[in-house]
Amino acid sequence: MDYQSFVDKIDIMTCIISVETKEDGTYGEIRIVTGNPAYIKSIEHANPDAPQMLTSKFVPNSLYQNYFTTDMNFEDFCFRCAVLKQPMHTYVHPDRYDFWFNLYMIPLGSEGNLHYCTYSQVVSKYADSEQMSNTSASTASEVLNTCIKLRGATNFQHTMDEVISDIRKLCDAQSCVILLTDDENKTCSALCESRNEYSMLPSMTGVLREGFYDLTLSWKDTIGGSNCLIAKNRNDWEYIRAKNPKWYESLMKNHVESIVLFPLRSSDETLGYIWACNFDVENTVKIKETLELTTFFVGSEIANQRLVKRLQFLSSIDMLTGVLNRNEMNNRIDGLRKSGSDELKGLGIVFADLNGLKRVNDNQGHAAGDLLIKNGANLLQNVFVGDEIYRAGGDEFMILLSYTTEDKIVEKINKAKKLSRHYDNVSFAMGYCYQNDLGDITQALRMADERMYDDKAKYYRDHPELKR
Structure with a gap:
């Protein structure tokens, strides 16, 4: 069959493909036998509206890998069409090209162990929803x-x-x-x-x-x-x-x-x-x-x-420190107010307020103050691992500890105070509330807050030179 004359009668980009079969039923080489003028032009003349091939020279009967990299899906389609004589169609966007391909393949004849089919393509930069749904x-x-x-x-x-x-x-x-x-x-x-x-x-x-x-x-x-x-x-x-x-x-x-x-x-x-x-x-x-x-x-x-x-x-995250923010804290507290008693059992509340933030802001500037807040948050995250840490605002943090005990809360507070000496200028006033069965979350929050302010007052009595 004169494949060149046949393919020249087709207007859209079309080539003739041959697939070699082996005695064991597998296939061998897949070649592009010839192409019509539109197909050859797409290879030999660069066009921003068409995909670029690996070569700019069309050579009849060359392996298809001369033009684009090995593609097992392409090979499967060629085998099905040329050898099994199944007409094939697909609308696809290969990752190697920034184009959508509308592909048609029609089986032709066979000569010994060589089997032939047409390969026609219409290329576009943008997806066609009608084709996708076809x-x-x-x-x-x-x-x-x-x-x-x-x-x-x-x-x-x-x-x-x-x-x-x-x-x-x-x-x-x-x-x-x-x-x-x-x-x-x-x-x-x-x-x-x-x-x-x-x-x-x-x-x-x-x-x-x-x-x-x-x-x-x-x-x-x-x-x-x-x-x-x-x-x-x-x-x-x-x-x-x-x-x-x-x-x-x-x-x-x-x-x-x-x-x-x-x-x-x-x-x-x-x-x-x-x-x-x-x-x-x-x-x-x-x-x-x-x-x-x-x-x-x-x-x-x-x-x-x-x-x-x-x-x-x-x-939900405080952008300065990376801990949970005040909005998330309010949502959590509202949820605890509405929840049943089971979630309030074994719940501990800790308030932690940085000492000396105003003095740092006044003497060293707000950049230094922000660094102090971040270092304070890092300390709390290193101590209260697995607990919920919130930045309530400014220099104040709240920590919720679930399924805990009073001894564990006190142990963590003492650890935080001990570790603070390894963090530049970080010092926390801390207060907590724990009851094995918290009946009133609002009262528990108030108690932890009051204890925190008592601890802050003690800090400034001990260090009057640092008082804000």
């Missing part, structure tokens, strides 16, 4: 079900548990996980996990360990600029073994026979990954199509949840 009825139903659950969620964790269970069932997988990554702290954590009752795969609680975050950093390079990684046959596993041998060994050790891995993104930030292990490989195309859309919405929801938590954090 999926099969069953895929649209699965994605819509996920969206409804996410948007109607009142309990985020419970909803994510449901979503990951639905995704595992869709994939008919033994295990499915959403892993969140924290690049700032270089850690990762499992948000949710679903396993079937016959799974022999280890739980994520047993897999997450020191160094696992470093392993996740290698996944971006392994995905290789595509939007996901799917390993289901010998070619795929050979690629992973060569690209990421450490991860390959871990997967083999843990009896992973197939895996589909998608990054979870919001804007340009990678939030984590979602994957399914030992899934139904006969359903790979639908699984990929469904997860491409589902991860888009899951990533957005996780990003929104992180933003809400960040805003909650900022609204």
Whole structure:
């Protein structure tokens, strides 16, 4: 067949691809046989509105890796179309390009162990929501079900548990996980996990360990600029073994026979990954199509949840010291007033007020005063570990100690006073209240406050030269 004449009759960017098959049923080289003028121009003439290839020279019948890096999803589509004679279509945003690709592939003939198909693409800088929603009825139903659950969620964790269970069932997988990554702290954590009752795969609680975050950093390079990684046959596993041998060994050790891995993104930030292990490989195309859309919405929801938590954090933290602020303290006290008696049992209250802040502000300036407050907060955090520390305002702090005893409170107060000599200019007047069963939180607060002021008065009697 005259493929050049055939492809020249197509207006949009189109090339002819050949896929070599081997006697063992696997495939070998994938080549770009020829292309129409629009396709060749996209390679040989730089255009800011089109992706840049690895070379600016088109050579007929070259390996596709001459133009872009190895992409296992691309290879799978070529094999399905050219060899299995399945027409293929996808709308995708590969990570290696800042473009969306609307891809169409049509099977052509075969000559011995070479099999051919067309590859046509329409490229755009921005996502087309109509194309994203142009999926099969069953895929649209699965994605819509996920969206409804996410948007109607009142309990985020419970909803994510449901979503990951639905995704595992869709994939008919033994295990499915959403892993969140924290690049700032270089850690990762499992948000949710679903396993079937016959799974022999280890739980994520047993897999997450020191160094696992470093392993996740290698996944971006392994995905290789595509939007996901799917390993289901010998070619795929050979690629992973060569690209990421450490991860390959871990997967083999843990009896992973197939895996589909998608990054979870919001804007340009990678939030984590979602994957399914030992899934139904006969359903790979639908699984990929469904997860491409589902991860888009899951990533957005996780990003929104992180933003809400960040805003909650900022609204509850004193920016100077890093301890809880007065607003959070008032909310906590109001909650204790409304709570039952059980939460008031074994509750201790400590007020701590810095001595000499006004003198430092007057003599050394407010920058020195702020440093004194920060050092005071650091001292309290080092002593009252695990307790709730609030900056009530100015130089005053309040600490709540749950399930404690009077002896423990006194011990911590004495420790704070002893340690203060190691902190420049830090000295606290402190008062506390403890009753095994606090009946009146307001009265307890007043008692701790009065004792604190008695301690401050004693301090200035002992050090009249430091009196404000």
